[in-house]
Amino acid sequence: MSYHSHILNSSSHSHIIGRTDPITGDSVKENDRVVFCTVCKSCFLEDSWVYMNERHCEQNQTLDTIPALASRLVSKKIKDELITELKHGGVVLQAVLVTLVVSFLVSLSALQQTVYQGDTEAIGAFSILISACLGFIVGVITANDSFDELMGLTKNNVRLFTNRIEIGKESFVWSDIEQIKYQREMYVSESTKVKQNFSHIPFLLIYFNNDSVLKKNLATKSHSKTEKLLMGLEKISYFKNVSFYSENPQELKVMHNIKRNSKGKIEVGKPKKLLNY
CATH class of the missing domain: 3.30.40 (Herpes Virus-1)
Structure with a gap:
């Protein structure tokens, strides 16, 4: 071996x-x-x-x-300026779907009452009111950070501050960090008759001054959201080494554009392969 x-x-x-x-x-x-x-x-x-x-x-x-992850690398609560954040994005869609299902069921019930009782206007107005109230309640609940935490959706959230990075409930100051790397790898699925390209979950590699390394998967694969994170890392690159790596050509182009327009310390790795998806 x-x-x-x-x-x-x-x-x-x-x-x-x-x-x-x-x-x-x-x-x-x-x-x-x-x-x-x-x-x-x-x-x-x-x-x-x-x-x-x-x-x-x-x-x-x-x-x-x-x-090894040194024991001194513990959560450090420091109030400073938020640069950007990357949060789980699936809850909004879930809320919309739940609202639509509830509205459909309420409307269906109202339709049955209309058929039996014939009071179309009253039942119709009532169903609209109930649907709107339920939609509002669902929206408020799912927009709350406590709900996300209860559902386990915050553990991979990333928040960049001017002197620390926060991942889930962990927080690390930049002075303890030597380099941070964003990476997205692609793969080809041959499980169907037609080959399809897919993205693995992007992740961050955090290299600490004591030679320990921490890997954290991100909360989403969405290019629009990870691009905001890349722009936030560009601001960090003025005082920390930042590295980008992607096997997706569109995202790789964004990375090169960020590096070209930045005066920070940014490296863009050469991908082993390039796959659209």
């Missing part, structure tokens, strides 16, 4: 357990055997590493130890 592999345990590797294998999309669990790329520090299940012919980032070197 020409690479280093490691078996995870919950007592020492809780910061690794729960990561997503970039190839299979499976969550990394306790007792899994994993391999770490030396360059990007990404964590792969051993089968995925073998599947990639034991290569990543155009090389075959692996870490001989599991990256």
Whole structure:
């Protein structure tokens, strides 16, 4: 075996357990055997590493130890200026769908009453009023951050501030960070007769000054939302090293445009492949 592999345990590797294998999309669990790329520090299940012919980032070197997350890297609540944020975007759509379903059911009930009682105007007005009230209530509830937290939708939210980054409930000051990298990888699905291109969930790699690395999946694949995050990282690049990598040509073009128009410290990695989707 020409690479280093490691078996995870919950007592020492809780910061690794729960990561997503970039190839299979499976969550990394306790007792899994994993391999770490030396360059990007990404964590792969051993089968995925073998599947990639034991290569990543155009090389075959692996870490001989599991990256450690120092205990001093704890949440630090600091009030400063918000630059941008990337939040889970599915709740709004869910609220709209729920509202439409409820409105349909209320209207259907009103239609039945109309048929039996014949009071079309009164029943129609009542159904509209009930539908509007239910829609308002659903909208207020789902727009609340507490609702998102209750549903577990905030753990991958990212907020960039002028002197810290907040991911879910964790917050890290920039002075503890050496570099931050945004990465999106693509893959081709052959499960149907027609090959289709898909995006893995984009993620951030945070390189700390003590050589530890933290990987965090983002809350959405949406280009319009991740572009705002890229623009926010551009502002961070004036005092921190920022790196972009994408295997999607449209997003890669945006990255090059950001770098070209910025005076910050931004690197754009050369993708192994380019796939539209």
